[in-house]
Amino acid sequence: MPMNYNNAKELIEKSSYITIVGHINPDPDTLGSGLGLWWVLKKLQKRVDAVYVSRPLPQFLSWMPGFDKIKSAISDKTDLIISVDCGSFDRLGIDIPLGVKLINIDHHQSNSNYGDINIIEPEFASASEVVYKLVSISKWPMPKEAAENFYTALVSDTGFFSYEGVDKRVFEFAKELIEYGVKPDVIARNLKENEPLSKLRLLPLALQTLKLYLNAKVAGLEVTQKMFEQSGATVNDTDDLVNYARSLATVEVGFLIREESDGSLKVSLRSKNYVNVSKIAESFGGGGHVRAAGYTVRNITKDNLVNCLLDKITKEL
Ligand code: 5GP
Ligand code: MN
Ligand code: MN
Incomplete structure (x- = not known):
């Protein structure tokens, strides 16, 4: 197992209150990566919050599983913060409480490695694939709701499999998510035909x-x-x-x-x-x-x- 994945797995498993955060003005990748991980950690019986600080939240994404559980502030009980899909610390829009560790999970080539542990995969088309790789190699459970969030993140960041960088691996990731119960047509309708x-x-x-x-x-x-x-x-x-x-x-x-x-x-x-x-x-x-x-x-x-x-x-x- 690559060292940064292994360090992240160990730190997450021994932490007692985890807060997942994304970038300001959240898009489907930062929400899907974060909410997907939130479902996985819930299934692992962890105390975990998904915190997105921007308001208003994008209501056209309110169908994403777990959206209604999003919080706006970091609990003072938090002992670990995990950021997803955010290339620079200032775009998180948060302060890190003293002594709290930060795991930075991302796919931006410009990522500034602002975490205590950094898992950056610039070749990956969405941050959700990086989160999924951590979940897979850690052998954590994958609830259907997590797969739905990861798939939403993936199709959004690839323009429905049309942008540069879409390759065999991206389709294999999509296939695995479909095996966990994702219905691609439902997510496509929710994303494309749900405009305000x-x-x-x-x-x-x-x-x-x-x-x-x-x-x-x-x-x-x-x-x-x-x-x-x-x-x-x-x-x-x-x-x-x-x-x-x-x-x-x-x-x-x-x-x-x-x-x-x-x-x-x-x-x-x-x-x-x-x-x-x-x-x-x-x-x-x-x-x-x-x-x-x-x-x-x-x-x-x-x-x-x-x-x-x-x-x-x-x-x-
Ligand atoms: P958008 O133009 O859709 O806001 O962003 C396009 C891409 O650039 C996204 O991956 C986003 O995270 C990144 N991005 C947008 N604005 C900034 C910024 O001010 N700083 C950094 N580091 N990345 C940004
Ligand atoms: Mn994003
Ligand atoms: Mn992204």
Whole structure:
């Protein structure tokens, strides 16, 4: 057994109160990885909480098993924290109580190894596969609800098996989850045909901002606070908007700039074939994956942000 997996297994088995945490603005991978592990540890008779600090939680994911058990704060009884799908400590949005150990389970190539134990698999398409590997080699039980969460995480982070990095291993993981009782069509319907009206109302407002740059190899979209007010949408409704920018035939890099309620600007980057957007995001203090990354900036105008970003992209095109 690889050493970091073995150390994590031993620490988890001897801990008495475990808290699982994910990244801020939780997506299906951080929720599915965390809630899946929550079901496994419950089955192991552990005292365990799943804590996600962002509010509002993405209600369109409320069907994920265990969603209704999510807590917003870390119990002072906690003696071990496990983070899932989070590349940098600041994106957890939490403080670690004194003396509490942290296990960092992730798949971001930009992960900064902020845990006492770090299990990082940059080749894996979703964090849920890393959690599943720990569960399998530890020979822990796998309830059906855990498999459903892991599968939701997997299909979301692979764009339903369509992104770069989808290979035989990903399908083998999916097959094993199906053997634990996952119904792929049910999860696909829950993920794809369960949209709030506010999200569809936001779409035309955002698409109207589309701009092309650098011989139409780059496309940018914007979401403003005013659009949130007009549509009734929240940050949880913006997750896949950036894919519209990337979907254009000529485009290699798509980006989305989202105005946050505190005045900061959140940038999402996506590339199609060859630009390493994680490298670009890291140069602005963010991170992510080769084809999907992001960062947040403050005290800068949008025009300035776009100019700085296009400068970096030009070097990679
Ligand atoms: P999104 O654009 O959907 O927010 O994020 C794309 C990917 O980049 C995700 O894997 C996400 O975790 C990562 N990411 C987004 N923003 C940041 C950031 O500010 N810092 C880091 N380290 N990763 C980010
Ligand atoms: Mn994520
Ligand atoms: Mn992920």
